[in-house]
Amino acid sequence: EPEVTQTPSHQVTQMGQEVILRCVPISNHLYFYWYRQILGQKVEFLVSFYNNEISEKSEIFDDQFSVERPDGSNFTLKIRSTKLEDSAMYFCASAKTGRETQYFGPGTRLLVL
């Protein structure tokens, strides 16, 4: 069964450093998403991406964040200058259409020191 994959599974970085989180969505899916979950808190929406552009973003997704689909398979989330409060689990998800089920990857646990 096709799955969303994410790399790395864990990342430790210093405050102020740039990080890139990578995702490979399910191959025939057209809609891509990033969510994050701070330990013990809700899953929070960051951004959705369709047809090579952002279709929705949350207040969390400020100028420090960017997304890109650099080729036909990868979908990346970049955090330009990490803050302590960016420490969280970051989930990538993909869906065939905008209203259908979003399938989640295993997540990248980011720790900012």
Place this chain on the structure above:
Amino acid sequence: QKEVEQNSGPLSVPEGAIASLNCTYSDRGSQSFFWYRQYSGKSPELIMSIYSNGDKEDGRFTAQLNKASQYVSLLIRDSQPSDSATYLCAVDNNAGNMLTFGGGTRLMVKP
């Protein structure tokens, strides 16, 4: 601010019993509703999706949707210890381009 509310629990049921999980949402424009299961430290895993009023059954799981009351529920019949997890209710927005999650209900099924 669109809200999705769930009782955090824990909801404790004996093995073989029915577990009933509830969720309310605030966005009347929502059209897609999902129940995900999340084990500690893992990603959300889809249990059920529901798009129209009424009941939808899949094996031991039944989702119920009442758009007039802005209420979604999940029933788990013949609960098993392996069902012990946090159950997340997720609701889309009017544009259908994001999900808002509730805080989750922690279910504990005791052998």
